[in-house]
Amino acid sequence: MTASSPRAVRSRIIGSEKLRAGFYLLRLDAPEIARAYTPGQFVLLRGLAPGWPYLGRPFSIYRSDQDATIEIVYKVVGRATTVMSGLTEGEYEVLGPLGKGFALRPGCTRTVALAGGAGLPPVACYCERYVGVLDEVTLVVGAKTAQDLLVPVGMLAQGIDLRLFTEDGSKGAKGTVVDGLVRFLGELVGGARAVQVIACGPREMLSEVARVCRDSCVPCDVSVEEVMACGLGACLGCAVPRMGGGYLHACKDGPVLDAAMVDWESWKS
Amino acid sequence: MANLEVELVGLRLETPLIGASGTFGYGLEYGGLVDYRAYGAVVAKTVTLRPRAGNAPPRIADVGDGILNAIGLENVGIEAFVREKLPQIDLPCRLFASIGGETVDEYRQLAAAVSGKPRVDAIEVNVSCPNVAQGGMAFGRDPAATQEVLRAVRAETGLPVIPKLPPLITGLGDVAEAACEGGADALVIANTYPGMVIDIARERPVLGNLSGGLSGRAIRPISLLLVWQVVEAVNVPVIASGGIERAEDALEYVLAGASAFEIGSVILRDLGAATRIVAGIRTFMEAKGYARIDDFRGRARPGHTAHRGS
Numbered sequence: 001m002t003a004s005s006p007r008a009v010r011s012r013i014i015g016s017e018k019l020r021a022g023f024y025l026l027r028l029d030a031p032e033i034a035r036a037y038t039p040g041q042f043v044l045l046r047g048l049a050p051g052w053p054y055l056g057r058p059f060s061i062y063r064s065d066q067d068a069t070i071e072i073v074y075k076v077v078g079r080a081t082t083v084m085s086g087l088t089e090g091e092y093e094v095l096g097p098l099g100k101g102f103a104l105r106p107g108c109t110r111t112v113a114l115a116g117g118a119g120l121p122p123v124a125c126y127c128e129r130y131v132g133v134l135d136e137v138t139l140v141v142g143a144k145t146a147q148d149l150l151v152p153v154g155m156l157a158q159g160i161d162l163r164l165f166t167e168d169g170s171k172g173a174k175g176t177v178v179d180g181l182v183r184f185l186g187e188l189v190g191g192a193r194a195v196q197v198i199a200c201g202p203r204e205m206l207s208e209v210a211r212v213c214r215d216s217c218v219p220c221d222v223s224v225e226e227v228m229a230c231g232l233g234a235c236l237g238c239a240v241p242r243m244g245g246g247y248l249h250a251c252k253d254g255p256v257l258d259a260a261m262v263d264w265e266s267w268k269s
Numbered sequence: 270m271a272n273l274e275v276e277l278v279g280l281r282l283e284t285p286l287i288g289a290s291g292t293f294g295y296g297l298e299y300g301g302l303v304d305y306r307a308y309g310a311v312v313a314k315t316v317t318l319r320p321r322a323g324n325a326p327p328r329i330a331d332v333g334d335g336i337l338n339a340i341g342l343e344n345v346g347i348e349a350f351v352r353e354k355l356p357q358i359d360l361p362c363r364l365f366a367s368i369g370g371e372t373v374d375e376y377r378q379l380a381a382a383v384s385g386k387p388r389v390d391a392i393e394v395n396v397s398c399p400n401v402a403q404g405g406m407a408f409g410r411d412p413a414a415t416q417e418v419l420r421a422v423r424a425e426t427g428l429p430v431i432p433k434l435p436p437l438i439t440g441l442g443d444v445a446e447a448a449c450e451g452g453a454d455a456l457v458i459a460n461t462y463p464g465m466v467i468d469i470a471r472e473r474p475v476l477g478n479l480s481g482g483l484s485g486r487a488i489r490p491i492s493l494l495l496v497w498q499v500v501e502a503v504n505v506p507v508i509a510s511g512g513i514e515r516a517e518d519a520l521e522y523v524l525a526g527a528s529a530f531e532i533g534s535v536i537l538r539d540l541g542a543a544t545r546i547v548a549g550i551r552t553f554m555e556a557k558g559y560a561r562i563d564d565f566r567g568r569a570r571p572g573h574t575a576h577r578g579s
Contacts, residue, residue, distance in 0.1 A: 008540050053331045053333045095540070115274075
């Protein structure tokens, strides 16, 4: 889905909280972006604090509040996110909303949304936006252990069929998000017509999801991640191998891509 | 009021600030997010004879004080550039095309293809890309090969011809002189520095191409010395390129004798960089009582020997 033009704004930190070990939620004052984004779109954030590396970092928008603030959820994985986790006040340079988000496919009335590890934000954002529009929304959230499992508790009452999976079985069902998808597809009565899969998570997970969907003839859109610089399609840094040759660019063609367009074999991490 | 206009290769530029190739796409991608009134010119992404897919990802690594990139000259190819991109480009500043060949004849064909196109004001000749297997730096590190490329391009076009040279070579002065003898109207000093980063957790190079080109503030003092040396060696204007992020950085290069300067990596982190840099230069000039860039260009040099005008 193409959205309105991105803005470059300076946004004040409204809140920063630790959700669980390694995971944080950041709330920013960004009304222009809060009003304009579609689920799956992202922002580039650049911290103004000492210790910030060179470039901004891309984060999918998790949710917005009253068209005034945006929230992102991130996992601490490197220099930028380490700096972010220590920032509780001040400002960020924010560029967004960027990229193409999730679109409702024509004729689709049921979505199974898959979130692996830190991949929850754009998927949860989609569920929240479309839960009343679609006949059925199933959200499958998976992680290695209960410790790593992000659960969007605020959504439980909203009619989303939430299914939790951990690889060690310490919370929810034992298994992976892909197991959750296979189980969902197996439960379908009368085939997979009008079903759409969306997913975000580790590349290996997305690759598996793409394979299962291809084999089941179910349309699948995934939110991908690649190291990025400009965020606007100018530098061509965030290349994603395209099925049939050449590259897509995560910032402009994505971050949401039709899983069938990605050459997963060439894009191993 | 300080006047930032400069005369460069026979062109009047509103400011000495030029957007570097590779960081401004085809001059279309930033839309209204960049105010091009702060720019004297923008150099479009290097185009090659055939479209190029570029290198395997990851193509970018953030090294803290700059970035390593290995895009691998991904571009739409000269035909699509001329047919689809050029007609759309509408900037309130000059536009330089950038060309990259694998052979001398490819450079010749590319120069012919961009000449006579109403939007193209000059040709930057990329003989310094560190991220391609053929062409690129292989020309720019060799004086004779550089001269051959320049002669071929010169013979094909009436536009100003500006080679961008590689930094990490022995005898940059010889290459610079050879380029001038080949017909260069100005030189860009310099492209990015070949470099590498290794992911210690995965125990392998970060970039898909293994190595890339280093840019950003990390390289500024090294490129400044190169500009200083090349200004001494040649009689054409030198356009500085290397780690300029603030007005102070640009002023160092101008005081070393640069006639203009390119910004690149900084735009990837700050879309308003050019406006900020130009404002800072103006403030400096007004504080020092300089009316024009030429009033202080090369003033850091003993005996103040910078090339005058162009």
